[in-house]
Amino acid sequence: MFMDRKAATKYVGKPVRINEGKNGEYTGILEDVTAEPRKPWVGTVRISGVLSYPDIMWDSNELPSPLYSENEQVYCSGNKITPYSRDDSYTYKQSIDYALAEKWNRIDAEKEANESVLALIHQELKRRKAEDLLYEESYVYYHLVKKARHFYVYDEEKKEALSLDGCPFEFEIKVKGRWQKARTANAPEFELESGKTVELKHGDQLRLNKSQFDPYRILINELDPPALQALERGLKKLGIFHENSVYCHNSLLIQLLSEVDQDEFDGVNFISYATDKHQFIVQHHYEREIFEDEPDRTYDRFEFTSDTGERLITTYATELSKD
Secondary structure: OOOOOHHHOOOOOEEEEEOOHHOOOEEEEEEEEOOOOOOEEEEEEEEEEEEEOOOOOOOOOOOOOOOOOOOOOOEHHHHEEEOOOOOOOHHHHHHHHHHHHHHHHHHHHHHHHHHHHHHHHHHHHHHOOHHHHOOOEEEEEEEEEEEOOOEEEEEEOEEEEOOOOOOOOOOOEEOOOOOEEEEEEEOOOOEEEOOOEEEEEOOOOEEHHHHHHHHHHHHHHOOOHHHHHHHHHHHHHHHOOOOOEEEEEHHHHHHHHHOOOEEEEEEEEEEEOOOOEEEEEEEEEEEOOOOOOEEEEEEEEEEEEEEOEEEEEEEOOOOOOOO
């Protein structure tokens, strides 16, 4: 509530609030009012606490300090001063604690709201098959290296290597000076989208669009076509689509990236889907055994559960699971 000079004069000796905008809000006792003719009135306030903490710059490495200290005598324009009726028993130090906690809660709520909006936008772009726009011109660059009889791509910046055996990623390689999409055929050979095969040599550069680091996209790309059909069969029965995916814990990807020389993998992936009305969880049990001179052995079991209690299971295996 705005106070004119007449109301302010009657409010001397009472608690008031000072609004300093991005520099925070403060409480104190109005000690005096200076009201010269044809000029805005000015109040003298003895600061007793912090109501809201100053804004924090996102690129800052440290918190700003409150604009006013305890018991500081402040002279400020009357348009910043309003009555404060709440009876706080906090000390100045405690008021800072509560102001910081309030700032935390507000920013945390904004973060959750932003994440929700980002998830909706992400989901819609996936549905429109335009997800790559989120990662446009965002690549990781590798060099092809050969170790023993195996080929790897090596990230010199992170000093990390990724085996090309069973690699689910779609790379880009340079052909006549232009980047073209390609998948590993039989390393060091890569197959272009046109079907043409290009053989790279040790030291050649490749790049990978970061959009492929989406765990769900990697999972889908890694599945054999019959396993993907098993997943999609379950999704169809529940009336959901790939575009409804909202979260994917891809433990197979974690193993592939951390164990360069491993040729056996097993574990469980967790995938969640959401529509306007329902939530769904899928447990993807998998086993992988990679061979050099014969087809890999794979096992995939998808266990679907909806928030209404509906359940179903679909499976695919090149041979029976060891279990």
